[in-house]
Amino acid sequence: MSALLEVKHLNVDLNLPAGTLHAVRDVSFSVEKGKTLSLVGESGCGKSMIALAIMGLLPPSGICSAEKIAFEGLDLQKMSEKKMSTFRGARMAMIFQEPMTSLDPCYTIGNQLVEALTEHKKVSAREARDRAVFLLEKVGITGSASRLKQYPHQLSGGLRQRIMIAMGLMCGPSLIIADEPTTALDVTIQAQIMGLLASIQQEFNMGMILITHDLGVVSRVADDVVIMYCGQVVETGNIKEIFNNPIHPYTRGLMECIPVPGKTKPGEKLGSIPGIVPTPIGDLWGCSFRSRCSLATQECAARGLELIKISDKRSFRCINPPVTIADA
Amino acid sequence: MVEYALQTENIKKEYTISGGIFHGKKTLKAVDGVNLSIPKGSILGLVGESGCGKTTIAKLILGLEKKTSGELYIAGKEISSMGSKEIARIIQPVFQDPYSSLNPRKSIAKIISLPLRAQGLANGAADIEKKVDDIMEIVGLAPRLKHNYPNQLSGGQRQRVAVARALIMRPEVVLCDEPTSALDVSVQAQILNMLLDLRSELNLTYLFISHDLAVVEHIASHVAVMYLGRIVEEGNAEDLFSNPSHPYTQALLASVLTPDPELGLPEIQLGIEYPNPIDPPSGCSFHPRCSKCQEKCSIVAPEAVIKSGKLVECHYPDNF
Incomplete structure (x- = not known):
């Protein structure tokens, strides 16, 4: 089966006054229909830049180069801006982190939902409204007809995020990119929204890219995981492989950082990764994690560290892995 | 006898807000009769969803808001008899967002030393500098950062600056309002470890406000669960997490x-809406979202019951 979205050797550079920031370096992945791929990493690791590059929404200082960004078999890089804008929102939709800032406070929910559809498709206002009501019910909003007349400020954060999801679905996209969709929400709402996204994705057989730093969320909904550090992919694999047998020291460090009820002892020290994430500006070489890695040797500074592939989906970027590959 | 660093007795905070031109004034009960006591040297975790009144409690304790009624004792003294400087000497806050809680136009040394200068506790510039150096070492900040400005620091470093500023006067209580929720996971672990170390080193008492239950379970010795301005369950952390009685805690x-x-995603039976605190539900305020709700719950508000050190406010609690 050919992939819904295929990204090969994607690089994103940002020209800043301080120099060129290599936000994304040589990232490749693919998303299949009905599957969820999760991009995981700390802030500044380039995960949101990947989403923006795919959507063609990079800031003016951003330069994107890739061997291939293919969506439903079409090369997005060669597409004109006009053609791209018919794709954006229609074939692929994005859900952002902040439901407060991504809805327009001056228009009603109904206005904004209907516009999402009439912008892309020739449908009557009534049809668009019917679709909006249908989708609001799908995302679990009751009394949807009266909700359409409300403004964003009249709704709670959880409701707003549901509206965002409904808006993303208006045109029936085949790919949905969710950028930290639950970070701004309460834990109780987070579980509901993730459950909703997952079930809707299954129902409409969409591909999903879930961008998050929350390993808890990832482990419950994703099929495949790409762990990113400093713009690079450090480890990829199936969700179970990654969580049960992490290879890269960064992945292992991340897992030890989070307190897990029942596993970590209360009051005891958590594992932590010393130091801070380096800024990928200027000429870069070697493993970017070596400054924070306890296993780093001189060899880690060598140029041209490639991803080591151990199976079709599983690969990692480390020359001194703390586990033998046979175990993983 | 247990010595309490902080005690509240039936503390209430009400705000009067306009209900619109034709509706006159309405009362919002942000904190509705909360009893908390934090023994010296312990960590109380205060959890609940946004809008439940956690931060209002923090403001009352810091003396930033005046309580409507009830009593609040800080180190045995009633708060209304204390001046703001006196309160600040005993309690210091660490806020959620280290990006907005540090003055961008002041150097790190200036930010950290401000409490000393405000209180007039230092003897000259040399003394201030020494105290700043000491506290920076304690919280793990490199001395070379002293003359930097907040925008040159990472999120974790900024939060360390906030902690250093809170600790420089050696307060008894540190009030942490979501201290790690704006940070990355690897940095969160660093800060949590540091807070735990500091507690034993400096014999501190923490009031730790958070919505992240995993973090609270890790750090707290006591936990209070808040819902719509009231504590619905309180007990020691181990007992409360292994044996939750209130349906909301569950x-x-x-x-x-x-x-x-x-594991897949959990089935949460909570419904979508957090109730509007201006117009709270009748009876038990949790009943519209409760899976075990019965007729009595919508009519009579439950009383708090304390049994073997655990408080629960529910008509039909589990294992209690």
């Missing part, structure tokens, strides 16, 4: 997504 615990690929 729902909160079920919503925690621990990293485990074998």
Whole structure:
């Protein structure tokens, strides 16, 4: 089966006054229909830049180069801006982190939902409204007809995020990119929204890219995981492989950082990764994690560290892995 | 006898807000009769969803808001008899967002030393400098950062600056309002470890406000669960997490997504809406969202019951 979205050797550079920031370096992945791929990493690791590059929404200082960004078999890089804008929102939709800032406070929910559809498709206002009501019910909003007349400020954060999801679905996209969709929400709402996204994705057989730093969320909904550090992919694999047998020291460090009820002892020290994430500006070489890695040797500074592939989906970027590959 | 660093007795905070031109004034009960006591040297975790009144309690304790009624004792003294400087000497806050809680136009040394200068506790510039150096070492900040400005620091470093500023006067109580929720996971672990170390080194008492239950379970010795201005369950951390009695605590615990690929997403029976605090539900304020709700719950508000050190406010609690 050919992939819904295929990204090969994607690089994103940002020209800043301080120099060129290599936000994304040589990232490749693919998303299949009905599957969820999760991009995981700390802030500044380039995960949101990947989403923006795919959507063609990079800031003016951003330069994107890739061997291939293919969506439903079409090369997005060669597409004109006009053609791209018919794709954006229609074939692929994005859900952002902040439901407060991504809805327009001056228009009603109904206005904004209907516009999402009439912008892309020739449908009557009534049809668009019917679709909006249908989708609001799908995302679990009751009394949807009266909700359409409300403004964003009249709704709670959880409701707003549901509206965002409904808006993303208006045109029936085949790919949905969710950028930290639950970070701004309460834990109780987070579980509901993730459950909703997952079930809707299954129902409409969409591909999903879930961008998050929350390993808890990832482990419950994703099929495949790409762990990113400093713009690079450090480890990829199936969700179970990654969580049960992490290879890269960064992945292992991340897992030890989070307190897990029942596993970590209360009051005891958590594992932590010393130091801070380096800024990928200027000429870069070697493993970017070596400054924070306890296993780093001189060899880690060598140029041209490639991803080591151990199976079709599983690969990692480390020359001194703390586990033998046979175990993983 | 247990010495309490902080005690509240039936503390209430009401805000009067306009209900619109034709509706006159309405009362919002942000904190509705809360009893908390934090023994010296312990960590009380205060959890609840946004809008439940956690931060209002923090403001009352810091003396930033005046309570409507009730009593609040800080180190045995009633708060209304204390001046703001006196309160600040005993309690210091660490806020959620280290990006907005540090003055961008002041150097790190200036930010950290401000409490000393405000209180007039230092003897000259040399003394201030020495105290700043000491506290920076304690919280793990490199001395060379002294003359930097907040925008040159990472999130974790900024939060360390906030902690250093809170600790420079050696307060007894540190009030942490979501201190790690704006940070990355690897940095969160660093800060949590540091807070735990500091507690034993400096004999501190923490009031730790958070919505992240995994973090609270890790750090707190006592936990209070808040819902719509009231404490619905309180007890020692181990007991409360292994044996939650209130349906709300159970729902909160079920919503925690621990990293485990074998588990799916939990079924949460909470419904969508957090109730509007201006117009709270009748009877038990949790009843519209409760899966075990019965007829009595919508009519009579439950009384708090204390049994073997655990407080529960529910008509039909589990294992209690």
